[in-house]
Amino acid sequence: GAVVSQHPSRVICKSGTSVKIECRSLDFQATTMFWYRQFPKKSLMLMATSNEGSKATYEQGVEKDKFLINHASLTLSTLTVTSAHPEDSSFYICSARDPRRDYEQYFGPGTRLTVT
Amino acid sequence: GQNIDQPTEMTATEGAIVQINCTYQTSGFNGLFWYQQHAGEAPTFLSYNVLDGLEEKGRFSSFLSRSKGYSYLLLKELQMKDSASYLCAVRDQDYQLIWGAGTKLIIKP
Numbered sequence: 319g320a321v322v323s324q325h326p327s328r329v330i331c332k333s334g335t336s337v338k339i340e341c342r343s344l345d346f347q348a349t350t351m352f353w354y355r356q357f358p359k360k361s362l363m364l365m366a367t368s369n370e371g372s373k374a375t376y377e378q379g380v381e382k383d384k385f386l387i388n389h390a391s392l393t394l395s396t397l398t399v400t401s402a403h404p405e406d407s408s409f410y411i412c413s414a415r416d417p418r419r420d421y422e423q424y425f426g427p428g429t430r431l432t433v434t
Numbered sequence: 435g436q437n438i439d440q441p442t443e444m445t446a447t448e449g450a451i452v453q454i455n456c457t458y459q460t461s462g463f464n465g466l467f468w469y470q471q472h473a474g475e476a477p478t479f480l481s482y483n484v485l486d487g488l489e490e491k492g493r494f495s496s497f498l499s500r501s502k503g504y505s506y507l508l509l510k511e512l513q514m515k516d517s518a519s520y521l522c523a524v525r526d527q528d529y530q531l532i533w534g535a536g537t538k539l540i541i542k543p
Contacts, residue, residue: 324476359538360535361534361536362477362521362533367530409474411476411477422467422479422482424479425469425476425477426476427475430474
C-alpha cells in the first residue's frame, strides 16, 4: 500500500516555542492531505484539510493562526504549532489521499507532541 | 447532523469471534472504512465497503447495509495482538471522512 511518513515521531518543547511537523507521501502525489489531532482514548479530530498550492481549510474551532499549514508540493505538507502551550500536547496525525485508489486515505505514523 | 455510533468497548476471548457494529447517519455516502489503531500508533486501514454485502479478508470481514445505515466488522480466531481500537469512518457526499469514536477491543486469554 501507499506510504506516508511523518517527522518527528516525538517532540518535547518548551511553552512559547514553535514546532513544525512534516508529512510526506513517499510513493504517490497527494493533492490533498489531512491533519488530525487525537487526545488519549478519543477518536480522531480533523483539524484541517491541506490542498497543494492553496490555503488550508480549517475545521470549526481550530485556530488557523496557531496551527499553520503549508502544502508546498504534491508530496509534502507541514503543520506548525506556534507559541505552543501545554494544552497543545497531543498526538498529531496526518493522512494523504491517494488519487490512484479511489481517494483512499493513508495515515502517517503520528507525532507525539509534549509541551512543558 | 452527521453521526456515527459504535460501542465504546468490547471484550472477547482469544480464539473466539467478535462482531463490532457501526451505525451511521451522514449527508450522502461514498463508502465506509474500518481502521485498526493500536495505542500510541496511527490508524491502519482494514477494509472498505461501498456496496451492500460482505467483504472477506483473511480473519477479518466487513459487512455493509446502506439501506439500514449499518456495518459490522467481524474478527475471527482472535489473537492477543488484535487488542486495539477499531474505528468506523464514513465518507460523505463531499468525500470527507466522518469518524466514529472507536471501539476498544480487549482480548483475554
